[in-house]
Amino acid sequence: MIELRNVSKTYSTGTEAVIDVNLHIKSGEFVSLVGRSGVGKSTIVKMLVAEERPTKGRIVLGGWDITRIKIHDIPLLRRQIGVVFQDFKLLPQKTVYENVAFALEVSGYPKKYINEIVPQILMLVNLSDKSHNFPDQLSGGQQQRVSIARALAHRPKILIADEPTGNLDSINTREIIDLLLKINEYKTTVLLVTHNREVVNSLRKRVIAMEDGRIASDKARGRYVF
Amino acid sequence: MFFISTSRVLKFSWQHFFRNIWLSIVTMTIIVLTLFSLTTMILVNVVADYATNSIKDTVDVSLYFDDEISAEAIGVLRDELEEIVEIKEIKYISADEALLEFKNQHEGDDVMEATLFELEQNPLGATLVLKAYNVEQYPAIMKKIKELKIDELVEKIDYEDHELLIKRINDFTDKVKTFGLIISAIFIFVAILTVFNTIRMGIYIHRKEIGIMRLVGANNWFIRLPFILEGLFYAFLSCFIFWVLVFILLHFFGPKINFFFAEINFNIIDYMESNFLNIFGFEFIIIAIVNMISSIVAMSKFLKI
Numbered sequence: 001m002i003e004l005r006n007v008s009k010t011y012s013t014g015t016e017a018v019i020d021v022n023l024h025i026k027s028g029e030f031v032s033l034v035g036r037s038g039v040g041k042s043t044i045v046k047m048l049v050a051e052e053r054p055t056k057g058r059i060v061l062g063g064w065d066i067t068r069i070k071i072h073d074i075p076l077l078r079r080q081i082g083v084v085f086q087d088f089k090l091l092p093q094k095t096v097y098e099n100v101a102f103a104l105e106v107s108g109y110p111k112k113y114i115n116e117i118v119p120q121i122l123m124l125v126n127l128s129d130k131s132h133n134f135p136d137q138l139s140g141g142q143q144q145r146v147s148i149a150r151a152l153a154h155r156p157k158i159l160i161a162d163e164p165t166g167n168l169d170s171i172n173t174r175e176i177i178d179l180l181l182k183i184n185e186y187k188t189t190v191l192l193v194t195h196n197r198e199v200v201n202s203l204r205k206r207v208i209a210m211e212d213g214r215i216a217s218d219k220a221r222g223r224y225v226f
Numbered sequence: 227m228f229f230i231s232t233s234r235v236l237k238f239s240w241q242h243f244f245r246n247i248w249l250s251i252v253t254m255t256i257i258v259l260t261l262f263s264l265t266t267m268i269l270v271n272v273v274a275d276y277a278t279n280s281i282k283d284t285v286d287v288s289l290y291f292d293d294e295i296s297a298e299a300i301g302v303l304r305d306e307l308e309e310i311v312e313i314k315e316i317k318y319i320s321a322d323e324a325l326l327e328f329k330n331q332h333e334g335d336d337v338m339e340a341t342l343f344e345l346e347q348n349p350l351g352a353t354l355v356l357k358a359y360n361v362e363q364y365p366a367i368m369k370k371i372k373e374l375k376i377d378e379l380v381e382k383i384d385y386e387d388h389e390l391l392i393k394r395i396n397d398f399t400d401k402v403k404t405f406g407l408i409i410s411a412i413f414i415f416v417a418i419l420t421v422f423n424t425i426r427m428g429i430y431i432h433r434k435e436i437g438i439m440r441l442v443g444a445n446n447w448f449i450r451l452p453f454i455l456e457g458l459f460y461a462f463l464s465c466f467i468f469w470v471l472v473f474i475l476l477h478f479f480g481p482k483i484n485f486f487f488a489e490i491n492f493n494i495i496d497y498m499e500s501n502f503l504n505i506f507g508f509e510f511i512i513i514a515i516v517n518m519i520s521s522i523v524a525m526s527k528f529l530k531i
Contacts, residue, residue, distance in 0.1 A: 075444060093245040102439075106439075106442060
């Protein structure tokens with residue numbers, strides 16, 4: 001489902017953010033990508049959503065080689081991947097309902113379909129009663145659930161969560177992780193990027209650890225020991 | 227799909243306009259103030275035109291006839307002069323009318339009144355006053371009059387006295403026009419810059435939103451169009467509000483402004499009413515184009531990948 005082959009990323013300043021990374025994530029897997037801040041985890045996420053291009057190597061996502069993806073194809077790619085960010089990235093002038101619906105509106109889905117799907121997704125993340133609220137009226141945990149709901153709107157095969165619990169307390173962190181696990185039960189591939197040791201160690205799922213831009217270890221039932 | 231997208235874009239524009247209402251109000255206020263300075267510039271140019279035309283209107287050429295020349299002979303000459311295409315109007319002033327006018331002009335002048343009293347008969351002859359369509363045509367008229375060979379009929383033509391004045395008026399009005407154009411160009415440039423920067427600032431404020439929309443999979447035109455349409459709303463609403471204010475101000479101050487410019491026959495209310503569509507259309511088109519270009523330019527930075 002996600003394949004990186006000899007991928008490197010060197011910025012124009014000379015910084016080598018990612019060095020010769022090889023990894024393969026199968027469909028339906030739940031994988032944690034861990035490491036200290038600055039080891040290249042977010043760079044990998046940016047390359048997966050085509051916000052950055054690799055300097056070397058190939059990236060294949062769901063069978064689509066996105067290494068040299070054309071600019072006008074990037075929106076199409078992003079509609080097929082669900083992404084959740086540490087800072088939620090919700091549209092502040094839209095309600096919870098509108099934020100989730102927006103992901104479908106950009107794809108041109110008709111209003112009737114959107115009106116059927118969005119309530120279902122909000123129910124999945126337990127936010128049905130907050131559909132008319134704006135993001136600044138929600139707690140951090142609720143905002144992150146809206147972000148997850150939006151990421152799920154067009155039923156992506158892959159969900160990438162980049163430090164989704166970075167701004168949350170332990171209770172909300174647990175809720176978000178449980179939600180991600182629930183999504184994975186529906187066969188969605190989940191890539192969790194985090195430096196939260198407790199979360200990773202409690203999951204007992206595959207753990208890929210990075211150090212200085214390289215893959216340091218890749219264990220099926222790993223622990224984050226750095 | 228096209229119609230779904232169009233209706234969504236319109237919905238997003240409208241939603242964005244109202245949900246950022248304070249930013250919308252500030253933006254429209256700046257546009258209204260810009261329209262105020264643009265319209266003032268237009269009116270200044272118009273008043274200058276009226277003033278220079280009013281001055282030009284005072285210029286004419288008078289043919290003074292000897293008092294022995296009959297009205298019939300003058301009538302024949304008048305018919306010949308009417309063949310000259312550059313002449314807009316020919317006014318006949320009889321000898322008696324000329325004397326009355328002379329007395330009115332010199333009312334209170336004891337010496338002149340005493341002189342007239344001494345003369346037993348009217349010393350003045352009839353006059354034909356010729357007006358051209360515009361001041362630049364007088365030399366051509368004079369040339370054609372000379373070809374008619376009317377020296378025996380006409381005692382005096384006062385064109386030579388006015389020739390220098392006419393030249394100076396022409397030079398002055400040309401300079402006023404040129405100056406008006408330069409000032410107008412500066413005003414328009416400043417107006418465009420003001421609106422351009424206002425719209426750019428508005429979009430800069432929304433840069434994070436634009437980034438989020440890109441990450442969710444919106445293509446560039448899906449992101450751009452609502453902002454462009456919002457710019458058109460600003461343009462239309464601002465022009466509408468401005469013109470409502472203008473007509474309210476004209477209602478209260480129009481008569482006073484008309485009185486101020488009475489000497490040059492400039493009626494601001496009539497002018498604004500009869501040119502409303504032209505000026506509104508011109509201003510709306512300029513502001514709308516500037517808004518659209520500003521939106522596109524401002525967003526191009528945030529839509530680069």
